[in-house]
Amino acid sequence: xxxxxxxxxxxxxxxxxxxxxxxxxxxxxxxxxxxxxxxxxxxxxxxxxxxxxxxxxxxxxxxxxxxxxxxxxxxxxxxxxxxxxxxxxxxxxxxxxxxxxxxxxxxxxxxxxxxxxxxxxxxxxxxxxxxxx
Numbered sequence: 001x002x003x004x005x006x007x008x009x010x011x012x013x014x015x016x017x018x019x020x021x022x023x024x025x026x027x028x029x030x031x032x033x034x035x036x037x038x039x040x041x042x043x044x045x046x047x048x049x050x051x052x053x054x055x056x057x058x059x060x061x062x063x064x065x066x067x068x069x070x071x072x073x074x075x076x077x078x079x080x081x082x083x084x085x086x087x088x089x090x091x092x093x094x095x096x097x098x099x100x101x102x103x104x105x106x107x108x109x110x111x112x113x114x115x116x117x118x119x120x121x122x123x124x125x126x127x128x129x130x131x132x133x
Contacts, residue, residue, distance in 0.1 A: 007038060015042075016041070018039070021036075021053070021057060026079070026083055034056075039053060039058060040120075055084030058087070063091045064091065076088075077105075081103050086103060087120060089101070093132070098116050098128050100116055111128060
């Protein structure tokens, strides 16, 4: 909830922030849900209200649980980034880090002293320390 609240203050008129937001990255894939997601206002308004989002949200954030394997999370990132997602992040509460994966597949890990860039929100960064406060 804290992460969604931090993003909502930045989203303003840009789009919608959701928790457990259902989507189908690819039509033949099973329905998935992003722990935290951002969808642009344009895509949100164009979405059929009786159906789920087609393609991945522009921003997907997954909170790593103990049962999640890094390889599985990287695969999830790859699928999302190939289907509308522009920014995929993994929050590791145990390590207190956020790993951002860009469209090129490059991963950058941010720690407590860092800010994660949020280009979808006009470049306003998200302080990692604020996420774990």
